[in-house]
Every structure is written in structure tokens, then in C-alpha cells.
Amino acid sequence: MVEKCMESWRPGAPHAALLGAPLPTVVYGITAVRLEAGQVSEVMMGMIDPSLEHWDLRPAPTRMVEVVDRLVEGDTVVILFRTERGTLQLGSEVMVDVLPEGVETLALADDRPGRRLTDLPRF
Numbered sequence: 558m559v560e561k562c563m564e565s566w567r568p569g570a571p572h573a574a575l576l577g578a579p580l581p582t583v584v585y586g587i588t589a590v591r592l593e594a595g596q597v598s599e600v601m602m603g604m605i606d607p608s609l610e611h612w613d614l615r616p617a618p619t620r621m622v623e624v625v626d627r628l629v630e631g632d633t634v635v636i637l638f639r640t641e642r643g644t645l646q647l648g649s650e651v652m653v654d655v656l657p658e659g660v661e662t663l664a665l666a667d668d669r670p671g672r673r674l675t676d677l678p679r680f
Contacts, residue, residue, distance in 0.1 A: 584609070585627055586637040587651065588616045589680040597663050600624055601680050602634070609647070618680070625661050628653050636665065636677060648672050 589601040602624060603616035628634055628651065636648040649672065654664035663674055 583627075583632045585624075585632060585634045586616070586645070586647075587624075587634065587674075587677065588637050588639075588645070589678045590674055591618075591680055592675065596660075597621065597674055600663075621661070621663070624651070624663060625653050636672070636674060638672065638677070 584605045584607065585602050586605045587600045587602045590597050591599040598621060600619050600621075601616040602619040603612050604614040605611075606613045624634060634651040636651060637645040638648055640646050649665040649667040649669070651663050651674075652666055654662050656662055665672075665674060
């Protein structure tokens with residue numbers, strides 16, 4: 558669950574809220590991943606309330622094609638990391654990436670060590 562003490566977007570995050578623009582109406586959060594051959598094959602994803610204080614839809618297993626569909630339709634998808642206090646910290650925005658062989662996968666707008674998709678818990 559996204560706790561009331563959810564930490565703010567970190568400085569430098571490429572999100573509209575930091576630029577003074579209104580928050581997007583639909584924000585999805587990814588809390589865990591399933592990997593196959595080193596690539597993300599499925600995620601635990603839920604819809605976050607626009608206040609960023611709780612889930613509108615709790616995370617559930619979501620196929621890659623559904624995540625890509627959300628991104629193509631213009632929805633915002635972010636990764637969420639659990640903090641030492643047990644709250645969730647909003648991470649980088651997720652975007653679609655296409656591998657050289659034409660396979661769609663996920664990438665992060667800001668890929669930092671310790672805060673990558675593959676650093677999320679597994680399910």
C-alpha cells in the first residue's frame with residue numbers, strides 16, 4: 558500500500574509536477590518484477606491515487622504488453638522502492654524501449670545504480 562508518509566519525488570525526477578504542471582490523472586506504480594532471461598516479463602503494478610497517498614487499484618501481476626499499452630496511451634508509470642521506514646519512495650518514470658531485435662521492453666528515464674527495474678523485489 559502507498560502509505561500516508563509516501564516520500565516526495567526525488568530532486569531531478571522528470572515529472573510534470575516538478576515543473577509546476579498539474580499531476581497526471583493516471584499514475585501507475587511498479588513495486589516488483591518478474592525476470593525471464595534477464596528481461597522484465599511481468600510486473601506488480603497498481604494505480605496510484607492522484608494525491609500520491611494511496612492506491613486506487615492495489616498492485617497485481619501485470620503482463621508487459623499491458624504496461625506498454627498504458628505507456629503508449631500516455632499514462633505515467635513509475636517505479637516504487639520501499640524505504641527503511643516502510644514507506645514507498647517514488648522513483649524514475651518508466652518508458653518503452655525497443656531492443657535491436659525489435660522486442661519491446663521497459664527502460665527508465667533516469668537509470669541509476671540501486672534504482673533500476675532489476676533492483677526491485679521479485680515475485
